[in-house]
Amino acid sequence: MVTLYPGPIKVGGVRLKNHLLLAAGILGTTGASLARVLANGAGGVVTKSIGPGPNPGHPGPCLVVVDGGIINAMGLPNPSAAFADELAVLAGEPVIVSIFGGTPEEFRTVAGWFSGKASGFELNLSCPHAAGYGAAIGSDPALVEECTKAVTALGVPTWVKLTPNVADIGGIGAAAERGGADAVVAVNTVKAMRISTALRRPVLGNRFGGLSGKAIFPIAVRCVYDLYEACSIPVIGCGGVSTADNIVEMMMAGASAVEIGSAVVDDIGIFSTIANDLYSHDGIDAREIVGCAHG
Template structure:
Protein backbone atom coordinates (compact mmCIF):
# COMPACT_ATOMS: atom_id res chain seq x y z
CA UNK A 1 0.00 0.00 0.00
CA UNK A 2 1.10 3.57 -0.65
CA UNK A 3 2.25 5.32 2.53
CA UNK A 4 2.80 9.01 3.22
CA UNK A 5 5.45 11.06 4.93
CA UNK A 6 4.10 12.18 8.34
CA UNK A 7 3.89 15.73 9.62
CA UNK A 8 1.63 18.79 9.81
CA UNK A 9 -0.14 19.99 6.67
CA UNK A 10 -2.11 23.05 5.60
CA UNK A 11 -5.41 22.64 3.74
CA UNK A 12 -7.79 25.42 2.83
CA UNK A 13 -6.07 27.94 5.08
CA UNK A 14 -6.09 25.64 8.14
CA UNK A 15 -3.01 24.00 9.65
CA UNK A 16 -3.66 20.39 10.68
CA UNK A 17 -1.56 17.88 12.59
CA UNK A 18 -2.11 15.25 9.88
CA UNK A 19 -4.52 14.39 7.05
CA UNK A 20 -7.21 12.83 9.30
CA UNK A 21 -10.07 15.02 10.58
CA UNK A 22 -13.05 14.21 12.77
CA UNK A 23 -16.22 14.88 10.76
CA UNK A 24 -19.03 17.07 12.07
CA UNK A 25 -21.73 15.45 14.17
CA UNK A 26 -19.60 12.69 15.71
CA UNK A 27 -18.41 13.30 19.29
CA UNK A 28 -18.43 17.01 18.54
CA UNK A 29 -20.94 18.25 21.10
CA UNK A 30 -18.48 19.01 23.91
CA UNK A 31 -15.00 20.43 24.20
CA UNK A 32 -13.97 17.39 26.24
CA UNK A 33 -14.95 14.91 23.52
CA UNK A 34 -13.23 16.95 20.81
CA UNK A 35 -10.07 17.18 22.91
CA UNK A 36 -10.17 13.41 23.45
CA UNK A 37 -10.32 12.73 19.70
CA UNK A 38 -7.33 15.02 19.19
CA UNK A 39 -5.42 13.08 21.85
CA UNK A 40 -6.35 9.89 20.03
CA UNK A 41 -4.56 11.03 16.89
CA UNK A 42 -6.88 13.21 14.81
CA UNK A 43 -5.15 15.94 12.84
CA UNK A 44 -8.11 18.26 13.38
CA UNK A 45 -11.70 18.16 14.58
CA UNK A 46 -15.00 19.58 13.35
CA UNK A 47 -17.64 20.52 15.90
CA UNK A 48 -21.30 19.56 15.92
CA UNK A 49 -23.22 21.89 13.61
CA UNK A 50 -24.19 25.07 15.47
CA UNK A 51 -27.06 27.28 14.34
CA UNK A 52 -28.57 30.68 15.07
CA UNK A 53 -31.01 29.38 17.72
CA UNK A 54 -31.13 26.33 20.03
CA UNK A 55 -32.82 23.27 18.50
CA UNK A 56 -33.91 19.98 20.09
CA UNK A 57 -33.85 18.02 16.85
CA UNK A 58 -36.20 15.35 15.57
CA UNK A 59 -38.14 12.88 17.74
CA UNK A 60 -36.61 9.43 18.18
CA UNK A 61 -35.69 6.95 17.05
CA UNK A 62 -32.94 9.02 15.42
CA UNK A 63 -30.50 6.30 14.40
CA UNK A 64 -30.58 3.04 12.45
CA UNK A 65 -27.42 0.91 12.48
CA UNK A 66 -26.97 -1.18 9.32
CA UNK A 67 -24.43 -3.84 8.38
CA UNK A 68 -22.25 -1.38 6.49
CA UNK A 69 -23.63 2.01 7.41
CA UNK A 70 -25.80 4.21 9.59
CA UNK A 71 -28.96 6.15 8.86
CA UNK A 72 -29.49 9.15 11.12
CA UNK A 73 -32.14 11.84 11.42
CA UNK A 74 -30.92 13.95 14.30
CA UNK A 75 -32.41 17.20 13.01
CA UNK A 76 -29.45 19.43 13.87
CA UNK A 77 -29.92 19.54 17.68
CA UNK A 78 -27.59 22.16 19.14
CA UNK A 79 -27.28 24.70 21.99
CA UNK A 80 -26.53 27.59 19.61
CA UNK A 81 -24.33 30.36 21.12
CA UNK A 82 -24.07 28.51 24.45
CA UNK A 83 -21.69 26.11 22.70
CA UNK A 84 -18.96 28.75 22.79
CA UNK A 85 -18.08 27.73 26.36
CA UNK A 86 -16.95 24.34 25.05
CA UNK A 87 -14.10 25.98 23.14
CA UNK A 88 -12.30 27.05 26.32
CA UNK A 89 -10.45 23.72 26.60
CA UNK A 90 -9.47 23.75 22.91
CA UNK A 91 -7.41 26.93 22.63
CA UNK A 92 -4.64 26.60 20.07
CA UNK A 93 -5.98 23.32 18.69
CA UNK A 94 -7.01 22.73 15.04
CA UNK A 95 -10.77 23.11 15.52
CA UNK A 96 -13.19 23.81 12.68
CA UNK A 97 -16.65 25.05 13.66
CA UNK A 98 -19.50 23.55 11.67
CA UNK A 99 -22.31 26.08 11.32
CA UNK A 100 -25.71 26.27 9.68
CA UNK A 101 -28.36 28.88 9.02
CA UNK A 102 -31.43 29.54 6.92
CA UNK A 103 -30.11 32.68 5.21
CA UNK A 104 -26.75 34.25 4.36
CA UNK A 105 -27.31 36.68 7.23
CA UNK A 106 -27.76 33.84 9.72
CA UNK A 107 -24.60 32.17 8.46
CA UNK A 108 -22.71 35.45 8.88
CA UNK A 109 -24.01 35.92 12.41
CA UNK A 110 -23.10 32.42 13.60
CA UNK A 111 -19.69 32.57 11.94
CA UNK A 112 -19.04 35.81 13.82
CA UNK A 113 -19.39 34.02 17.15
CA UNK A 114 -16.51 31.73 16.24
CA UNK A 115 -14.18 34.20 14.52
CA UNK A 116 -10.89 34.30 16.41
CA UNK A 117 -11.88 31.28 18.53
CA UNK A 118 -11.36 28.48 15.98
CA UNK A 119 -9.06 27.67 13.07
CA UNK A 120 -11.83 27.91 10.51
CA UNK A 121 -15.50 27.50 9.64
CA UNK A 122 -17.28 24.65 7.84
CA UNK A 123 -20.65 25.55 6.32
CA UNK A 124 -23.23 22.79 6.66
CA UNK A 125 -25.03 23.19 3.35
CA UNK A 126 -25.74 19.49 3.04
CA UNK A 127 -27.76 17.93 5.87
CA UNK A 128 -30.63 16.08 4.08
CA UNK A 129 -33.14 15.94 6.94
CA UNK A 130 -33.48 19.45 8.43
CA UNK A 131 -36.25 21.44 6.76
CA UNK A 132 -35.13 24.90 5.71
CA UNK A 133 -31.45 24.19 6.41
CA UNK A 134 -28.60 22.12 5.02
CA UNK A 135 -29.33 20.57 1.64
CA UNK A 136 -32.45 22.71 1.25
CA UNK A 137 -30.00 25.56 0.71
CA UNK A 138 -27.05 23.55 -0.56
CA UNK A 139 -28.86 22.32 -3.66
CA UNK A 140 -29.24 25.89 -4.94
CA UNK A 141 -25.99 27.23 -6.48
CA UNK A 142 -26.97 30.87 -6.01
CA UNK A 143 -27.71 30.40 -2.30
CA UNK A 144 -24.51 28.40 -1.83
CA UNK A 145 -22.51 31.24 -3.34
CA UNK A 146 -24.27 33.86 -1.21
CA UNK A 147 -23.93 31.93 2.06
CA UNK A 148 -20.29 31.17 1.36
CA UNK A 149 -19.51 34.79 0.60
CA UNK A 150 -21.26 35.93 3.78
CA UNK A 151 -18.88 33.82 5.87
CA UNK A 152 -15.70 34.02 3.79
CA UNK A 153 -15.67 37.76 3.12
CA UNK A 154 -14.16 38.73 6.52
CA UNK A 155 -11.19 36.48 5.73
CA UNK A 156 -11.83 33.51 8.05
CA UNK A 157 -10.78 30.15 6.48
CA UNK A 158 -14.03 28.78 5.07
CA UNK A 159 -14.86 25.21 4.06
CA UNK A 160 -18.19 24.29 2.46
CA UNK A 161 -19.64 20.81 2.98
CA UNK A 162 -21.58 19.65 -0.07
CA UNK A 163 -24.59 17.40 -0.47
CA UNK A 164 -24.46 14.47 -2.91
CA UNK A 165 -28.25 14.70 -3.32
CA UNK A 166 -28.05 16.89 -6.43
CA UNK A 167 -27.89 16.28 -10.16
CA UNK A 168 -24.41 17.78 -10.56
CA UNK A 169 -22.25 18.27 -7.48
CA UNK A 170 -19.62 20.16 -9.48
CA UNK A 171 -22.12 22.96 -10.08
CA UNK A 172 -22.43 23.37 -6.31
CA UNK A 173 -18.68 23.13 -5.78
CA UNK A 174 -18.05 25.85 -8.33
CA UNK A 175 -20.66 28.05 -6.61
CA UNK A 176 -18.82 27.64 -3.29
CA UNK A 177 -15.56 28.51 -5.04
CA UNK A 178 -17.07 31.64 -6.54
CA UNK A 179 -18.30 32.60 -3.07
CA UNK A 180 -14.73 32.55 -1.75
CA UNK A 181 -14.50 29.10 -0.16
CA UNK A 182 -10.98 28.01 0.76
CA UNK A 183 -11.93 24.33 0.43
CA UNK A 184 -14.90 22.07 -0.18
CA UNK A 185 -15.85 18.98 1.83
CA UNK A 186 -17.41 16.10 -0.08
CA UNK A 187 -19.73 14.58 0.93
CA UNK A 188 -22.50 14.63 3.54
CA UNK A 189 -25.04 11.81 3.87
CA UNK A 190 -27.27 10.33 1.17
CA UNK A 191 -31.06 10.46 1.47
CA UNK A 192 -32.26 7.18 2.93
CA UNK A 193 -34.87 5.43 5.06
CA UNK A 194 -35.84 2.02 6.47
CA UNK A 195 -39.30 0.62 7.20
CA UNK A 196 -40.12 -1.80 10.00
CA UNK A 197 -42.05 -4.65 8.39
CA UNK A 198 -43.40 -5.75 11.76
CA UNK A 199 -44.68 -2.28 12.72
CA UNK A 200 -45.54 -1.32 9.13
CA UNK A 201 -44.06 2.12 9.58
CA UNK A 202 -40.77 3.96 9.03
CA UNK A 203 -38.16 3.14 11.67
CA UNK A 204 -36.96 6.72 12.17
CA UNK A 205 -39.09 9.19 14.08
CA UNK A 206 -38.56 11.66 11.23
CA UNK A 207 -39.30 8.92 8.64
CA UNK A 208 -36.38 10.06 6.46
CA UNK A 209 -32.69 10.27 7.27
CA UNK A 210 -29.20 10.35 5.84
CA UNK A 211 -27.01 7.31 5.10
CA UNK A 212 -23.34 7.38 6.13
CA UNK A 213 -20.64 4.77 6.63
CA UNK A 214 -18.81 2.32 4.39
CA UNK A 215 -21.81 1.89 2.07
CA UNK A 216 -21.37 5.41 0.65
CA UNK A 217 -17.60 5.33 0.17
CA UNK A 218 -17.75 4.68 -3.60
CA UNK A 219 -20.21 7.56 -4.01
CA UNK A 220 -17.90 9.87 -2.09
CA UNK A 221 -14.89 8.85 -4.19
CA UNK A 222 -16.81 9.64 -7.39
CA UNK A 223 -17.87 13.05 -6.04
CA UNK A 224 -14.32 13.93 -5.03
CA UNK A 225 -13.06 12.80 -8.43
CA UNK A 226 -15.59 14.96 -10.30
CA UNK A 227 -14.96 18.00 -8.09
CA UNK A 228 -11.20 17.72 -8.59
CA UNK A 229 -11.77 17.91 -12.36
CA UNK A 230 -13.99 20.98 -12.05
CA UNK A 231 -12.71 23.06 -9.12
CA UNK A 232 -9.37 24.64 -8.29
CA UNK A 233 -9.66 24.81 -4.48
CA UNK A 234 -8.69 21.90 -2.19
CA UNK A 235 -11.12 19.09 -1.47
CA UNK A 236 -11.57 17.26 1.83
CA UNK A 237 -12.95 13.77 1.17
CA UNK A 238 -15.67 12.51 3.50
CA UNK A 239 -17.93 9.48 3.41
CA UNK A 240 -17.22 5.95 4.54
CA UNK A 241 -13.49 6.32 5.20
CA UNK A 242 -12.42 3.59 7.63
CA UNK A 243 -8.93 2.41 6.58
CA UNK A 244 -5.59 3.86 5.51
CA UNK A 245 -6.16 2.47 2.02
CA UNK A 246 -9.47 4.37 1.89
CA UNK A 247 -7.53 7.55 2.69
CA UNK A 248 -5.09 6.92 -0.14
CA UNK A 249 -7.93 6.16 -2.57
CA UNK A 250 -9.67 9.40 -1.65
CA UNK A 251 -6.43 11.30 -2.15
CA UNK A 252 -5.80 9.68 -5.50
CA UNK A 253 -9.30 10.85 -6.49
CA UNK A 254 -8.29 14.39 -5.53
CA UNK A 255 -8.72 14.89 -1.77
CA UNK A 256 -6.02 16.80 0.10
CA UNK A 257 -7.28 15.44 3.45
CA UNK A 258 -10.18 13.33 4.71
CA UNK A 259 -12.86 13.52 7.37
CA UNK A 260 -13.84 10.41 9.31
CA UNK A 261 -17.23 10.10 10.99
CA UNK A 262 -19.21 6.88 11.22
CA UNK A 263 -16.12 4.70 11.70
CA UNK A 264 -15.44 6.49 15.00
CA UNK A 265 -18.60 4.95 16.46
CA UNK A 266 -16.96 1.53 16.28
CA UNK A 267 -13.49 2.66 17.37
CA UNK A 268 -12.76 6.05 18.96
CA UNK A 269 -9.04 5.42 18.46
CA UNK A 270 -9.37 4.87 14.73
CA UNK A 271 -7.30 7.95 13.91
CA UNK A 272 -4.22 6.49 15.58
CA UNK A 273 -4.92 3.12 13.99
CA UNK A 274 -5.17 4.57 10.48
CA UNK A 275 -2.15 6.82 11.03
CA UNK A 276 -0.11 3.78 12.01
CA UNK A 277 -0.75 2.27 8.58
CA UNK A 278 -0.76 5.51 6.61
CA UNK A 279 2.51 7.14 7.63
CA UNK A 280 6.16 6.18 7.40
CA UNK A 281 9.36 8.20 7.56
CA UNK A 282 10.19 6.98 4.04
CA UNK A 283 6.66 7.62 2.73
CA UNK A 284 5.69 9.74 -0.26
CA UNK A 285 5.02 13.44 -0.21
CA UNK A 286 1.19 13.71 -0.31
CA UNK A 287 1.47 16.03 -3.30
CA UNK A 288 2.61 13.03 -5.35
CA UNK A 289 -0.61 11.21 -4.49
CA UNK A 290 -3.36 13.85 -4.57
CA UNK A 291 -5.19 13.58 -7.88
CA UNK A 292 -2.80 11.04 -9.38
CA UNK A 293 -5.73 8.90 -10.63
CA UNK A 294 -6.66 11.62 -13.13
CA UNK A 295 -5.28 10.88 -16.56
Protein backbone atom coordinates in the same frame (compact mmCIF):
# COMPACT_ATOMS: atom_id res chain seq x y z
CA MET B 1 0.00 0.20 -0.18
CA VAL B 2 1.37 3.71 -0.61
CA THR B 3 2.58 5.28 2.63
CA LEU B 4 2.95 9.00 3.29
CA TYR B 5 5.61 11.00 5.06
CA PRO B 6 4.22 12.20 8.42
CA GLY B 7 3.96 15.77 9.61
CA PRO B 8 1.66 18.79 9.78
CA ILE B 9 -0.02 20.13 6.66
CA LYS B 10 -2.01 23.19 5.65
CA VAL B 11 -5.29 22.69 3.81
CA GLY B 12 -7.88 25.30 2.97
CA GLY B 13 -6.15 27.89 5.11
CA VAL B 14 -6.05 25.64 8.21
CA ARG B 15 -2.94 24.06 9.67
CA LEU B 16 -3.57 20.43 10.65
CA LYS B 17 -1.44 17.93 12.56
CA ASN B 18 -1.97 15.32 9.84
CA HIS B 19 -4.37 14.53 6.97
CA LEU B 20 -7.08 12.99 9.19
CA LEU B 21 -10.00 14.96 10.61
CA LEU B 22 -13.01 14.13 12.73
CA ALA B 23 -16.15 14.72 10.64
CA ALA B 24 -18.98 16.92 11.91
CA GLY B 25 -21.67 15.26 14.01
CA ILE B 26 -19.54 12.60 15.70
CA LEU B 27 -18.27 13.31 19.26
CA GLY B 28 -18.35 17.01 18.44
CA THR B 29 -20.78 18.27 21.06
CA THR B 30 -18.34 19.15 23.87
CA GLY B 31 -14.85 20.53 24.15
CA ALA B 32 -13.86 17.47 26.18
CA SER B 33 -14.95 15.00 23.49
CA LEU B 34 -13.18 16.98 20.76
CA ALA B 35 -10.01 17.12 22.86
CA ARG B 36 -10.23 13.35 23.35
CA VAL B 37 -10.35 12.78 19.60
CA LEU B 38 -7.31 15.02 19.07
CA ALA B 39 -5.47 13.11 21.79
CA ASN B 40 -6.32 9.89 19.94
CA GLY B 41 -4.50 10.93 16.78
CA ALA B 42 -6.79 13.18 14.73
CA GLY B 43 -5.04 15.95 12.86
CA GLY B 44 -8.01 18.26 13.34
CA VAL B 45 -11.64 18.16 14.42
CA VAL B 46 -14.94 19.48 13.10
CA THR B 47 -17.63 20.28 15.66
CA LYS B 48 -21.30 19.40 15.65
CA SER B 49 -23.22 21.83 13.46
CA ILE B 50 -24.19 24.99 15.31
CA GLY B 51 -27.15 27.11 14.20
CA PRO B 52 -28.87 30.43 14.86
CA GLY B 53 -31.01 29.15 17.75
CA PRO B 54 -31.03 26.28 20.28
CA ASN B 55 -32.64 23.21 18.76
CA PRO B 56 -33.64 19.89 20.40
CA GLY B 57 -33.60 18.06 17.06
CA HIS B 58 -36.01 15.48 15.70
CA PRO B 59 -38.02 13.09 17.91
CA GLY B 60 -36.55 9.61 18.29
CA PRO B 61 -35.68 7.10 17.15
CA CYS B 62 -32.93 9.21 15.53
CA LEU B 63 -30.54 6.49 14.43
CA VAL B 64 -30.70 2.97 13.03
CA VAL B 65 -27.77 0.67 12.23
CA VAL B 66 -28.07 -1.03 8.83
CA ASP B 67 -25.85 -3.28 6.73
CA GLY B 68 -22.82 -1.24 5.78
CA GLY B 69 -23.69 1.88 7.69
CA ILE B 70 -25.92 4.03 9.86
CA ILE B 71 -29.03 6.01 8.99
CA ASN B 72 -29.56 9.05 11.17
CA ALA B 73 -32.08 11.86 11.41
CA MET B 74 -30.83 13.96 14.28
CA GLY B 75 -32.39 17.19 13.03
CA LEU B 76 -29.38 19.41 13.80
CA PRO B 77 -29.71 19.52 17.63
CA ASN B 78 -27.41 22.14 19.07
CA PRO B 79 -27.02 24.70 21.91
CA SER B 80 -26.44 27.60 19.48
CA ALA B 81 -24.28 30.50 20.75
CA ALA B 82 -23.67 28.80 24.10
CA PHE B 83 -21.39 26.33 22.32
CA ALA B 84 -18.68 29.00 22.23
CA ASP B 85 -17.91 28.17 25.87
CA GLU B 86 -16.85 24.65 24.83
CA LEU B 87 -13.99 25.99 22.72
CA ALA B 88 -12.06 27.44 25.67
CA VAL B 89 -10.31 24.12 26.38
CA LEU B 90 -9.30 23.84 22.72
CA ALA B 91 -7.39 27.11 22.35
CA GLY B 92 -4.64 26.75 19.77
CA GLU B 93 -5.94 23.42 18.47
CA PRO B 94 -7.08 22.84 14.85
CA VAL B 95 -10.82 23.15 15.45
CA ILE B 96 -13.26 23.77 12.61
CA VAL B 97 -16.70 24.93 13.71
CA SER B 98 -19.52 23.53 11.59
CA ILE B 99 -22.30 26.09 11.19
CA PHE B 100 -25.71 26.24 9.56
CA GLY B 101 -28.42 28.77 8.89
CA GLY B 102 -31.47 29.37 6.75
CA THR B 103 -30.17 32.54 5.05
CA PRO B 104 -26.79 34.11 4.27
CA GLU B 105 -27.41 36.53 7.13
CA GLU B 106 -27.92 33.70 9.61
CA PHE B 107 -24.73 32.01 8.44
CA ARG B 108 -22.80 35.24 8.97
CA THR B 109 -24.33 35.78 12.42
CA VAL B 110 -23.45 32.29 13.64
CA ALA B 111 -19.95 32.52 12.20
CA GLY B 112 -19.46 35.82 14.00
CA TRP B 113 -19.90 34.13 17.39
CA PHE B 114 -16.85 31.96 16.73
CA SER B 115 -14.61 34.36 14.81
CA GLY B 116 -11.26 34.43 16.59
CA LYS B 117 -12.10 31.24 18.52
CA ALA B 118 -11.91 28.69 15.70
CA SER B 119 -9.30 27.75 13.10
CA GLY B 120 -11.99 27.82 10.45
CA PHE B 121 -15.62 27.24 9.56
CA GLU B 122 -17.35 24.39 7.76
CA LEU B 123 -20.67 25.47 6.26
CA ASN B 124 -23.29 22.73 6.53
CA LEU B 125 -25.04 23.10 3.18
CA SER B 126 -25.68 19.40 2.95
CA CYS B 127 -27.78 17.88 5.79
CA PRO B 128 -30.60 15.93 4.05
CA HIS B 129 -33.14 15.84 6.89
CA ALA B 130 -33.60 19.38 8.29
CA ALA B 131 -36.28 21.42 6.54
CA GLY B 132 -35.07 24.83 5.44
CA TYR B 133 -31.43 24.09 6.20
CA GLY B 134 -28.55 22.03 4.81
CA ALA B 135 -29.29 20.43 1.46
CA ALA B 136 -32.41 22.58 1.04
CA ILE B 137 -29.97 25.45 0.51
CA GLY B 138 -27.01 23.46 -0.75
CA SER B 139 -28.78 22.26 -3.89
CA ASP B 140 -29.12 25.84 -5.19
CA PRO B 141 -25.83 27.19 -6.62
CA ALA B 142 -26.87 30.82 -6.17
CA LEU B 143 -27.68 30.31 -2.48
CA VAL B 144 -24.47 28.36 -1.94
CA GLU B 145 -22.48 31.23 -3.39
CA GLU B 146 -24.29 33.84 -1.29
CA CYS B 147 -24.04 31.91 1.98
CA THR B 148 -20.34 31.32 1.35
CA LYS B 149 -19.72 35.01 0.59
CA ALA B 150 -21.48 35.99 3.82
CA VAL B 151 -19.02 33.95 5.89
CA THR B 152 -15.80 34.43 3.93
CA ALA B 153 -16.24 38.19 4.43
CA LEU B 154 -15.17 37.60 8.06
CA GLY B 155 -11.69 36.62 6.91
CA VAL B 156 -11.69 33.18 8.57
CA PRO B 157 -10.82 30.06 6.51
CA THR B 158 -14.11 28.69 5.21
CA TRP B 159 -14.90 25.20 3.98
CA VAL B 160 -18.23 24.27 2.39
CA LYS B 161 -19.63 20.78 2.99
CA LEU B 162 -21.63 19.54 0.02
CA THR B 163 -24.49 17.10 -0.45
CA PRO B 164 -24.22 14.12 -2.81
CA ASN B 165 -27.98 14.38 -3.39
CA VAL B 166 -27.68 16.64 -6.45
CA ALA B 167 -27.34 16.09 -10.18
CA ASP B 168 -24.11 18.10 -10.56
CA ILE B 169 -21.95 18.35 -7.44
CA GLY B 170 -19.20 19.96 -9.50
CA GLY B 171 -21.48 22.90 -10.27
CA ILE B 172 -22.27 23.33 -6.57
CA GLY B 173 -18.58 23.19 -5.71
CA ALA B 174 -17.83 25.83 -8.32
CA ALA B 175 -20.49 28.06 -6.74
CA ALA B 176 -18.79 27.70 -3.34
CA GLU B 177 -15.47 28.60 -4.95
CA ARG B 178 -17.01 31.71 -6.52
CA GLY B 179 -18.21 32.64 -3.05
CA GLY B 180 -14.64 32.60 -1.79
CA ALA B 181 -14.50 29.16 -0.14
CA ASP B 182 -11.04 27.95 0.84
CA ALA B 183 -12.03 24.30 0.39
CA VAL B 184 -15.01 22.06 -0.29
CA VAL B 185 -15.87 18.95 1.72
CA ALA B 186 -17.45 15.93 0.03
CA VAL B 187 -19.78 14.52 1.15
CA ASN B 188 -22.55 14.54 3.74
CA THR B 189 -24.98 11.65 4.08
CA VAL B 190 -27.05 10.08 1.30
CA LYS B 191 -30.86 10.22 1.50
CA ALA B 192 -32.18 7.01 3.02
CA MET B 193 -34.87 5.35 5.14
CA ARG B 194 -35.94 2.02 6.59
CA ILE B 195 -39.44 0.72 7.33
CA SER B 196 -40.30 -1.66 10.16
CA THR B 197 -42.29 -4.50 8.62
CA ALA B 198 -43.51 -5.49 12.09
CA LEU B 199 -44.84 -2.01 12.92
CA ARG B 200 -45.72 -1.06 9.33
CA ARG B 201 -44.13 2.35 9.75
CA PRO B 202 -40.79 4.09 9.18
CA VAL B 203 -38.15 3.22 11.76
CA LEU B 204 -36.96 6.80 12.30
CA GLY B 205 -39.03 9.35 14.14
CA ASN B 206 -38.49 11.76 11.26
CA ARG B 207 -39.32 9.01 8.73
CA PHE B 208 -36.38 10.00 6.49
CA GLY B 209 -32.68 10.24 7.26
CA GLY B 210 -29.19 10.14 5.84
CA LEU B 211 -26.99 7.10 5.29
CA SER B 212 -23.33 7.19 6.36
CA GLY B 213 -20.71 4.47 6.72
CA LYS B 214 -18.86 2.08 4.43
CA ALA B 215 -21.79 1.73 2.03
CA ILE B 216 -21.38 5.30 0.77
CA PHE B 217 -17.60 5.25 0.26
CA PRO B 218 -17.78 4.68 -3.53
CA ILE B 219 -20.27 7.56 -3.80
CA ALA B 220 -17.93 9.84 -1.87
CA VAL B 221 -14.95 8.87 -4.04
CA ARG B 222 -16.91 9.76 -7.19
CA CYS B 223 -17.95 13.12 -5.71
CA VAL B 224 -14.37 13.95 -4.73
CA TYR B 225 -13.26 13.03 -8.24
CA ASP B 226 -15.88 15.29 -9.84
CA LEU B 227 -15.04 18.21 -7.55
CA TYR B 228 -11.31 17.91 -8.25
CA GLU B 229 -12.18 18.33 -11.93
CA ALA B 230 -14.56 21.26 -11.33
CA CYS B 231 -12.70 23.31 -8.69
CA SER B 232 -9.25 24.78 -8.18
CA ILE B 233 -9.56 24.92 -4.37
CA PRO B 234 -8.71 21.89 -2.19
CA VAL B 235 -11.21 19.07 -1.80
CA ILE B 236 -11.58 17.33 1.57
CA GLY B 237 -12.97 13.82 1.31
CA CYS B 238 -15.62 12.43 3.65
CA GLY B 239 -17.90 9.43 3.58
CA GLY B 240 -17.43 5.81 4.60
CA VAL B 241 -13.70 6.04 5.29
CA SER B 242 -12.39 3.37 7.66
CA THR B 243 -8.88 2.33 6.54
CA ALA B 244 -5.57 3.82 5.48
CA ASP B 245 -6.13 2.45 1.98
CA ASN B 246 -9.42 4.36 1.86
CA ILE B 247 -7.46 7.53 2.65
CA VAL B 248 -5.04 6.86 -0.20
CA GLU B 249 -7.92 6.16 -2.60
CA MET B 250 -9.66 9.40 -1.63
CA MET B 251 -6.42 11.29 -2.19
CA MET B 252 -5.91 9.71 -5.59
CA ALA B 253 -9.42 10.88 -6.47
CA GLY B 254 -8.40 14.41 -5.48
CA ALA B 255 -8.70 14.86 -1.70
CA SER B 256 -6.03 16.89 0.10
CA ALA B 257 -7.28 15.71 3.52
CA VAL B 258 -9.96 13.29 4.70
CA GLU B 259 -12.65 13.37 7.38
CA ILE B 260 -13.69 10.27 9.31
CA GLY B 261 -17.09 9.93 10.97
CA SER B 262 -19.04 6.70 11.34
CA ALA B 263 -15.90 4.57 11.81
CA VAL B 264 -15.32 6.37 15.13
CA VAL B 265 -18.48 4.74 16.49
CA ASP B 266 -16.76 1.36 16.46
CA ASP B 267 -13.29 2.56 17.45
CA ILE B 268 -12.40 5.87 19.12
CA GLY B 269 -8.77 5.03 18.30
CA ILE B 270 -9.42 4.82 14.56
CA PHE B 271 -7.24 7.86 13.87
CA SER B 272 -4.17 6.35 15.50
CA THR B 273 -4.89 2.99 13.86
CA ILE B 274 -5.08 4.55 10.40
CA ALA B 275 -2.08 6.82 11.02
CA ASN B 276 0.07 3.83 11.98
CA ASP B 277 -0.70 2.25 8.61
CA LEU B 278 -0.68 5.44 6.55
CA TYR B 279 2.50 7.19 7.68
CA SER B 280 6.13 6.13 7.43
CA HIS B 281 9.38 8.08 7.57
CA ASP B 282 10.28 6.57 4.21
CA GLY B 283 6.84 7.46 2.81
CA ILE B 284 6.19 9.88 -0.05
CA ASP B 285 4.90 13.44 -0.02
CA ALA B 286 1.10 13.27 -0.18
CA ARG B 287 1.09 15.85 -2.97
CA GLU B 288 2.50 13.16 -5.27
CA ILE B 289 -0.77 11.22 -5.17
CA VAL B 290 -3.47 13.89 -4.74
CA GLY B 291 -5.50 13.70 -7.95
CA CYS B 292 -3.15 11.19 -9.62
CA ALA B 293 -6.11 9.04 -10.77
CA HIS B 294 -7.08 11.81 -13.18
CA GLY B 295 -4.10 11.02 -15.35
